[in-house]
Amino acid sequence: MGSIRWIWGYIRNYKRRFFLGLFMALVVAGLNMVNPWLSGRIIDEVIYGKQENLLLPFLGVMIGITLIRTVVRYSYQLVFETVSQNSIFKIRENLYDRLQHLDFSFYDKTKTGDIMARMTGDMEAVRHFTAWTIYMIFENATILLLAVGFMFYIHPPLALCMLAVAPAIGFFAYRLANTVRPTFSAIREQFSRLNSVVQENISGNRVVKAFAREDYEMEKFSVQNEAFKQRSLDSARVWERFLPVLDSLAGTLTVVMIFAGGIMVINGSLTFGELVTFNSLIWALNNPMRMAGWLINDVQRFIASAEKIEDLLRVEPCIKNLPNSKKIDELKGVVEFNSVGFSYGDEKVLKNISFRAKPGETVGIIGPTGAGKSTLINLLSRFYDTDTGEVRVDGINVKQWEIQKLRSNMATVMQDIFLFSDTIEGNIAYGVPDATVEEVIDAAKKAEAHEFILEMPEQYDTIVGERGVGLSGGQRQRIALARALLKDPSILILDDTTSSVDMETELKIQKTLKSILMEKTCFIIAHRISSVKEADLILVMEDGKIIEQGTHSELLAKKGYYHHVYQNQFGNFENQHSQEGVS
């Protein structure tokens, strides 16, 4: 019932059209009673009553009714399709809107394949229900009720005999509904799994090929494919068990009618014309009973899908604006971490982190992989919330800033660069859609991307991303950097942004950054000392803690972890050069 209430919430926006459709279905159900009635009258009045002059008018009415019925039926099918498409449009929009507002922690836990299953297969089951199943249920129910009423009007004893099988049909229909529902839920879940395998395989196709694991992937897919087949067969087995019973019970109606009706005609309590009317009405009982099984299937499939979509629509983001969140168009960029602690589930990732950065300062963050560097800056953008302590921007806890305002003042170049299937210009201007071409070019120049972009087949109009030309890791990083610089943020966050860029280009980028970051606060996460050594403050992280902090020279003087890394990197560099000199 919950799912019906839920879908009604969408359909009721078009309730005039919806009820017009139902009314038309009612008219068609009524018209369906006319021809059986006229058939009976032709027998009793034209054939037995010898009133041949009535034959043509009766036939004329029968043809007219058939034509009107056909036109009205097609019209209301269109009405229901329109209501359905409009409702589905809104559901899809709501679902997409929800996906936009769900945060990192949701996407950490949810597989893309699951989400795609909601947006495709489940949505189709809901569309089918609203466009077809609803009116079919109404049409069949009204035809059945009108036919039963009409039969009672003509001859109550024969009508009672025909209804004798109704309780059995009701019982089996109820059993079918209850048995088939879990099988549809299982199908929907398995469909999500199958989708996830396909999606992961497509996203990771390079890894598959690099490791020559096509056979293993095929096997993985086969397991899920086989399970999907089995779940679908489980469901088919249920209705295979019940549909023949329902069909046979519906079939017994003809036997009951001929047997009981025949006796009544012989003993004179029923005219032959009335028996013909009953015979013509029998499909009106038969058909809905036969359809009941299929319609129950459709309803259960709808409920299984609707519940999944509802679940997704109900997920609330953990990161939300407070009721009176603060809005300021431009932040200054003062950043403070005060005794910050954070865990992903049970895993404590940040422990007692404290530091301060002012506008115009650059903070370098360095440390071994998994030390918590990316997590630290994720808290600054409020992609996650702190467990203990607080992160402040311009003296105010980030939880009190309006999220949109906070993030629109920051630009992050993430470690995993993502470029959309769009032109290079479109990708750079992603955060500032109304930027001029000159501004885009200027940002690309600052990111040392302009030159290689000019060498692209269509320069700034070259399509990159999923369907576009391939770019090297360093080129992708520079486009992402240009995207961030164009935004001209108060706080710039670069997470391993120049790791794939050659040393010389990195040096040029650093020079440019120095000149444009005068009033901005900048965070640079890196593994290379060369990327952070100019920073005003360097945080050295290990195992979720800041183990050393200071400037490059201060840290070298400490002769700790930083000094050790410096020696390693500098040593390698020197060795490399001496080897080059020898060769």
Ligand SMILES: Nc1ncnc2c1ncn2[C@@H]1O[C@H](COP(=O)(O)OP(=O)(O)OP(=O)(O)O)[C@@H](O)[C@H]1O
């Ligand atoms: N979304 C997540 N869910 C659960 N654990 C996570 C998540 N992201 C990171 N972690 C864990 O948190 C720890 C810190 O990860 P983080 O990405 O912050 O490290 P990092 O210092 O940036 O590493 P790297 O230099 O490799 O990028 C790691 O142990 C990692 O496994």
